[in-house]
Amino acid sequence: MLSPERPLVLVGAGNMGGAMLEGWLAAGTSPRSIVVIEPSPPDTQALATPGLTVTATAPDGITASTLVLAVKPQVMGEVLPKLTGLRDEATLVVSIAAGITIETLKTLGRGPVVRAIPNTPSSVGKGMTAAVADGAGEKDVALADKLLSSIGTVEWVDDEALIDVATAVSGSGPAYVFYLVEALAAAGEKAGLPADVAAVLARRTIIGAGALLDRSPLDPATLRRNVTSPGGTTAAALEVLMAGDGLGPLMERAVAAATARSRELGS
Ligand SMILES: NC(=O)C1=CN([C@@H]2O[C@H](COP(=O)(O)OP(=O)(O)OC[C@H]3O[C@@H](n4cnc5c(N)ncnc54)[C@H](O)[C@@H]3O)[C@@H](O)[C@H]2O)C=CC1
Ligand SMILES: O=C(O)[C@@H]1CCC=N1
Numbered sequence: 036m037l038s039p040e041r042p043l044v045l046v047g048a049g050n051m052g053g054a055m056l057e058g059w060l061a062a063g064t065s066p067r068s069i070v071v072i073e074p075s076p077p078d079t080q081a082l083a084t085p086g087l088t089v090t091a092t093a094p095d096g097i098t099a100s101t102l103v104l105a106v107k108p109q110v111m112g113e114v115l116p117k118l119t120g121l122r123d124e125a126t127l128v129v130s131i132a133a134g135i136t137i138e139t140l141k142t143l144g145r146g147p148v149v150r151a152i153p154n155t156p157s158s159v160g161k162g163m164t165a166a167v168a169d170g171a172g173e174k175d176v177a178l179a180d181k182l183l184s185s186i187g188t189v190e191w192v193d194d195e196a197l198i199d200v201a202t203a204v205s206g207s208g209p210a211y212v213f214y215l216v217e218a219l220a221a222a223g224e225k226a227g228l229p230a231d232v233a234a235v236l237a238r239r240t241i242i243g244a245g246a247l248l249d250r251s252p253l254d255p256a257t258l259r260r261n262v263t264s265p266g267g268t269t270a271a272a273l274e275v276l277m278a279g280d281g282l283g284p285l286m287e288r289a290v291a292a293a294t295a296r297s298r299e300l301g302s
Pocket of ligand 2: 133202206207
């Protein structure tokens with residue numbers, strides 16, 4: 036149970052930590068049971084919530100019920116040793132840092148650990164998080180699932196190595212989609228559309244396709260086929276995109292590069 040004496044402690048309230056904080060508050064978690072450690076708090080409504088404790092450094096005299104680590108992987112090495120006093124063997128440690136392994140997280144001490152990788156659509160409640168647990172009982176997993184579900188969908192995996200792949204697919208994935216908007220707009224502009232018209236056509240198309248994918252029970256291949264009239268314009272474009280040197284192999288290379296980088300960040 037969360038309480039002011041045994042709170043949920045969030046370390047780092049930037050893009051991802053801030054999104055999770057918003058999700059927890061929206062889900063009804065008492066701000067008095069949350070402590071945020073953040074040396075440069077951004078000016079957000081969530082951080083200004085009455086009753087919430089925001090502090091630059093680890094406070095004395097509290098033991099976290101759950102310790103959520105949302106700092107950059109590059110600073111994790113210097114941050115972890117400063118947090119040991121905040122936890123005991125019952126504290127559930129949840130890290131969302133790309134690449135940071137369970138082995139590294141265990142330097143905090145014995146206890147249940149969850150390594151998770153969310154994504155930025157979490158800030159609008161549409162996040163996708165992949166997670167793996169270590170040394171965690173059913174109750175810990177249920178608690179982590181509840182915390183991570185407040186920002187979207189959670190998928191649990193058994194093998195930690197898959198978290199690096201998930202990082203490459205869903206963690207970084209929103210950036211690929213945003214780049215697709217940019218590339219589609221640029222192609223439209225190159226083919227003659229005014230820049231502002233190309234930008235709005237591309238943006239609204241991805242928003243609409245995402246919303247359709249969200250609401251439709253159909254799989255993406257069927258939704259794609261529904262756009263593709265035989266001998267029509269879409270078929271002509273897909274012949275390029277689905278060619279041997281098209282989007283498939285390019286995406287494979289992109290995912291492989293991100294997976295490798297995730298493993299590098301953790302070593
Ligand atoms: N941005 C993304 O799409 C995703 C990020 N992640 C992971 O989430 C973590 C955070 O990423 P972002 O939120 O994007 O970064 P961010 O830079 O927006 O937030 C990091 C926050 O940590 C704070 N911080 C720095 N040193 C600290 C310390 N000693 N104690 C407490 N807080 C400290 C910073 O002031 C900053 O507000 C990273 O490990 C990243 O790998 C995971 C999935 C997706
Ligand atoms: O680019 C990164 O390293 C982080 C992890 C996944 C998304 N952003």
